[in-house]
Amino acid sequence: MSTETMSATETASRPASFASSRRWLLWSGIAALCAWVLVPIYLVALGALGGRQGVYIWPKTGLPTGISLEPFILFLKTEGVVQSFLNSLGAAGITVALSILLGAPAGYALARYDFRGKDSYRLLVLLTRAFPLAILALPLTVSFIRLGLYDTIIGVGLIHTVLALPFAALVTQGIFLGVPKELEEAAWVFGCTRVQAFFKVVAPLALPGIVATAVFAFVISWNEVFAASVLTVRNRTLTAYLLTVLSESPMHYRFAGGLMLILPSVVFIFAVRRYLFAIWGISSK
């Protein structure tokens, strides 16, 4: 990072020692907080790649010695791991599809129309936030058994959609508000139907934001532990699988599982980093 250039411009305008010591304090604070986030991830990765021997090295140095991909691949070959990984992907896929398909139209309605009941609808959506939603999986067990949805990826996807849908509706509202109404109206003037205008003018402009929303829905589902564990027995998602085998797995398997959970979400957060603050600015209003 560009510490030197910053402090150089700074010292030109202010008394040198005072400004530079404040700069130094600021950057050491920032560096400490970056380390606070990154070092634990690095350490669990070492644990995941260190294998059985790695766990018992004492005392540990924290240096990447004796690591290889082999222990991680062995973990992947353990029965149930790949299947639960695929199940997690499936549940997250269903969550993304449903929360966008159901949430984006609602977001569009909130952004473009004034209608009676709008406030009640917003209240319903906001109300979901005050509830620990995953807990609702408890009574659903019974109904899901009856409907044949218990222990299926679709069932897990449905309950995860309850978590992601309110979020998707609020965020897409903000995204559609950001697309100028005039553009849409111009399209009508030029003879587009409403539907055409939406897909030819509004949708392309809103697309990046909607993709970011979809990524969030994915992460919400990917990381959810409680509902997934309650609603599945054999078709477990990765989180549910790890939770149930936790007490009988060796340490390095637990670390490998942790790393496997972390990697995809980190990539996804990186992909939507530009939208993070815009999205939360909107959804926390």
Place this chain on the structure above:
Amino acid sequence: MTQNRPWIPYLLILPSVAFLALLFVVPLVQTIWLALSDNGAPSLANAERMVTDINFTRSVRNTFLLTIVVVPVQIAIALAMGTMVAKVGRGRETILWIWTIPLGISDLAAGLVWLSILQNTGYFNSLLFSLGVIGRQASWLSYQTPVALFIAIAVAEIWRGTAIVMVIIVAGLNQVPKEFKEAAEIFGAGPWTRFWRITLPLIRPALQSALILRTVLAFEVFAVVYALGGRNFPVLVGEAYNWQNQNQNYSVAAVYAVLIMIISLAATLIYLKALKVDPERLP
């Protein structure tokens, strides 16, 4: 634009309303009924069973203690992060990305991450050993060390959950107009006064939603506890999980669920009242 076809917005919100009715409102009512009935008649038997359970008091105490410790620390760190990053020009994007990484990390993964650090042959013990603080491996996560286990869980929760607070607060800080600060500076307000008198009141809506979100999530704490301490540290959701999956008693699990909902709703209402946001005074 809505006069000729007033049904359009309703058509657009209908699918989501139907979905939420089926999978949010119905299970909500079911949970409450399941909790407060016994063999089809209203009854407090399940609640009694929950209250007399050996782990009940401990799980209530543990959950509250965790929330009371974790949430304020997260808000404080997030405010520090927001204030620091506001002073940075180049490199801001990278720093913010690093700080938001935990946003994508599940509580289970966070528990496993800190397990790798705090287990007996882990990095924390290694560090203490090389500094000469401890002579042999110390254990932090057993039921014999409840305080250390509590601190470990709190640290893991703070590590993971601060990111979301930070994002909300930075989004709030971004909306504060520069003029306010400049005006305060001209009138001679120091950085500390500016923070308490200008910035903090102006980001009240952001603070409010961060507090609500984090507190509700803190009462739901479960997997991080399970990953670090197994069943050595009972919490409310963990008890609900055990009653449902191990004991197969859905009714007592439902009472726990209702209790968690009541606590969450109460916390939300308290925040809404205590941090009343006046729409007129927003920037």
